[in-house]
Amino acid sequence: MLVYKNLRKIAFLLFVVIAISACKEKEKAINPEDDIPLFKDFIEENIDKIADDPYISSTLRPDDEMYEVLLDLQRGIPWDDQIQQRFSKLMSEGNEHAMIIKARSGLLNIEKRSYWTSVLTDLMEKGNPYAAYWLSSKSNICHMYLGSRNLGNKVAKDLGLDTSYENKYCTEAIYQKAVEGFKKLAAEGDLRAQYFLLKDKGLDKSVEKREEYIKEVIRFAESHYYKPLMDYTSSLRKQTKEGRVFSTEKLKILSLDLFRVASNNYYIPAMSKLVYYERDNTVLFDRLKKSGGRNYFWAMAFDRSNELTTRDKYCHALLYEKIYRDVDFYSFDSDWPKKDDFDEEICEIDKEVAEMKPMIYIDYFTKSDNWGQG
Numbered sequence: 408m409l410v411y412k413n414l415r416k417i418a419f420l421l422f423v424v425i426a427i428s429a430c431k432e433k434e435k436a437i438n439p440e441d442d443i444p445l446f447k448d449f450i451e452e453n454i455d456k457i458a459d460d461p462y463i464s465s466t467l468r469p470d471d472e473m474y475e476v477l478l479d480l481q482r483g484i485p486w487d488d489q490i491q492q493r494f495s496k497l498m499s500e501g502n503e504h505a506m507i508i509k510a511r512s513g514l515l516n517i518e519k520r521s522y523w524t525s526v527l528t529d530l531m532e533k534g535n536p537y538a539a540y541w542l543s544s545k546s547n548i549c550h551m552y553l554g555s556r557n558l559g560n561k562v563a564k565d566l567g568l569d570t571s572y573e574n575k576y577c578t579e580a581i582y583q584k585a586v587e588g589f590k591k592l593a594a595e596g597d598l599r600a601q602y603f604l605l606k607d608k609g610l611d612k613s614v615e616k617r618e619e620y621i622k623e624v625i626r627f628a629e630s631h632y633y634k635p636l637m638d639y640t641s642s643l644r645k646q647t648k649e650g651r652v653f654s655t656e657k658l659k660i661l662s663l664d665l666f667r668v669a670s671n672n673y674y675i676p677a678m679s680k681l682v683y684y685e686r687d688n689t690v691l692f693d694r695l696k697k698s699g700g701r702n703y704f705w706a707m708a709f710d711r712s713n714e715l716t717t718r719d720k721y722c723h724a725l726l727y728e729k730i731y732r733d734v735d736f737y738s739f740d741s742d743w744p745k746k747d748d749f750d751e752e753i754c755e756i757d758k759e760v761a762e763m764k765p766m767i768y769i770d771y772f773t774k775s776d777n778w779g780q781g
Contacts, residue, residue, distance in 0.1 A: 435614045439643055439654070443661050445621045449628070453668045461697060461764035464631045464674040472497060473504055474767065480508070480778040481769045482701070482731055503530055504771055507537050511775060514552040524553060524576070531581070536588025536600075537771050543582035547774065550577050598632045599770055611638070633669040634768070637676050640665055673766050675700040686710045699730065699765030708739055717744055722754035729756050 458464075467474045476497070479490055497505035506526055513523030530538035542549055553576045586607060592600035605611065610620045627635045640662040644651040653659035663684060669677030670691060678695040679702035685691055686706070695703040704727045707715070715723065721744045724736035737746040769778060 437614055437617060440657050442617070442621050443657060445618060446625065446661060446665070449625045450664045450668060453671070454664060456668075456671055458631075458672045461673050462766055464633055464669070464672045465766035465768070466770045467767050472502065476505060476508070477767045477769055478699075478765055481767055482699075483778065484732055486512075503535055504537070506530060507535070507541065507771070510538075511541055511548060514548055520552060531584065534588060536585045536592065539581055539585035539588060540772075542576045543585050544577050544579045545582050545585075546577065553577060598627055598630055599634075599772065602627060602632070602635050603772065605635075611642075628665075628668065631672050631674075633672070633674045633677060634770075636665055636669060637674075640680075670694065673698045673764075675702075675766060675768050678702070682706045682710075697763055699763050701731065704736065708736060708743075712740070712743075717742070718749065718753060720744055721749045722756070725751060725754050726756055726759055729760060 462468050467477060476490075476493060484490065494505055494509050498509065507530065510523040510526045513519050513526075516523075524542075527538045527542050531542060540546060542553070586604070589597075589600040589603050593604055605620070605623055610616055610623065613620065621639075624635045624639050627633070643653055643658040643662055645654050653662060663681065666677045666681040670681050673694060675695070675698050678691060678698065679700055682688070682691060682695060682702060683706075692703060692706065692711070695706075704723065707723060712720065720736075720739075720742075724734070724739065724743070724746070727736050728734055734746060736743065738744075
């Protein structure tokens with residue numbers, strides 16, 4: 408009986424300890440509504456400011472030799488001879504970013520995997536942190552194509568191909584090499600490297616350093632780097648049967664204000680979110696079109712097609728085809744024209760394309776399955 412009483416006491420004490428721990432964890436849990444006052448000044452100072460520079464939030468400007476490369480990737484343009492020639496020229500000139508992008512795509516090719524792995528390895532050994540990152544333990548493509556469990560490597564062996572890369576990569580040591588490289592870039596003022604290090608330290612998940620994290624998000628946004636801000640607003644949503652929705656009405660209001668600030672600076676991801684809530688905002692639609700955002704075309708088709716004549720719809724579909732090399736909008740709906748219903752000359756496509764100032768929001772951290780989302 409004594410043993411039984413002792414067991415009951417132990418069980419009760421254990422329950423008390425677990426309950427207290429749970430309460431403490433709850434006390435420590437992040438409450439995003441506490442962030443709202445931290446954003447107040449930033450929003451008030453910027454929500455009515457409209458940028459004059461359409462490239463102000465762009466990763467690259469048109470005079471950068473990688474601009475067209477990233478623009479094609481962002482648009483999801485199919486790989487063709489013209490794109491291949493552009494890559495070949497950049498790589499022959501020693502452009503390391505072009506080499507890394509080509510190598511990342513090249514890892515998919517089982518016959519060329521060993522070669523492209525060696526390209527990344529050489530760049531890593533020269534100190535390129537992006538090359539190290541894509542060969543590290545945090546790289547999805549490393550685990551997918553270079554990991555020892557990859558079934559494709561067995562096929563490669565059966566074909567007599569070189570698979571010496573097995574068990575050499577996807578390690579924490581290589582990841583730390585990438586971290587050290589990004590520390591150098593961060594010290595030179597590279598905002599993307601700084602954000603990488605912020606997440607590496609877990610600052611975006613920290614309860615104790617929440618205010619510091621929010622201030623960093625604001626600092627990045629003040630420099631027109633809005634990816635951290637968009638990641639932050641994404642964390643304010645929850646999954647429901649109806650899809651992802653904002654956790655509370657206050658957080659929705661906060662997010663929409665942050666979207667407006669970024670939208671005023673031509674940031675496509677923010678504009679693409681905002682048009683869902685402001686479907687009658689013609690200025691916003693025009694700005695999204697000018698920036699070359701894919702969601703402009705879908706939003707117009709779904710939400711404002713009643714404003715378009717049959718000719719307008721044809722020109723809408725033609726413009727989309729010229730930009731994205733895709734025919735999605737011909738016969739989009741029963742009252743939309745087919746490709747052969749009009750002559751292309753009725754549309755001023757060259758003029759419209761010339762008036763666009765496409766901004767680029769993807770960067771060298773963007774995963775390849777997200778390249779063509781905009």
